[in-house]
Amino acid sequence: MPQLRFIFLLSTAVFAVFLATSTAQAHHGWAWATDEEFEITGVIQSVRLGNPHGEVTIRADGGDWxxxxxxxxxxxxxxxxxxxxxxxxxxxxxxxxxxxxxxRLVKAERVVIDGQDFNLYPGRAS
Structure with missing residues (x-):
């Protein structure tokens, strides 16, 4: 009986780790975004920089992005x-x-501020 309990606990832990990593992978990276190039210009409303990536909220097209x-x-x-x-x-x-x-969420490859380009992903065409 102790072996069955151990196997159950181990399989539950493995499943929890799998679920956590698959959920994180669903957002991070590029899989959640369209393949189509997108461009938007707006005014910065707020900024949160840090890991896993920074976020900038801009007002454009009548709403916040x-x-x-x-x-x-x-x-x-x-x-x-x-x-x-x-x-x-x-x-x-x-x-x-x-x-x-x-x-209204955009993954930036390149941003332009005051006419200056900042190419965050130089290996990707944008």
Whole structure:
């Protein structure tokens, strides 16, 4: 009987780990976004930088959009600083929008602020 309990607990733990990783993988990466290139210009309303990626909320097209920018190391590598992402600044985002109907979420490949390009994913065409 103790062996059955151990096997049950072990299989439950393995399933929980699988579920947690598959849920995280469903969002992180590019699988949740469309393949179609998308561009939007708006004014920065709020900023949250950090891991697993930064988020910038912009007001555009009559509503707020959440833009995923890079991880801290990725932003730093291309010279994109917190000051450049300050509230009230205009930003143009090139990337891919959410595949979920009506969701105002964009994964940025490249952003333009004050005419300066910040290519977060130089290996991807954008």
């Amino acid at each position: 959440v833009v995923e920018v890079g991880q801290p190391w990725r932003n730093e590598r291309v010279g994109l600083t917190r000051e450049m992402l300050s509230e009230g600044r205009e930003i143009t985002v090139h990337g891919h929008r959410s595949a979920r109907e009506g969701e």
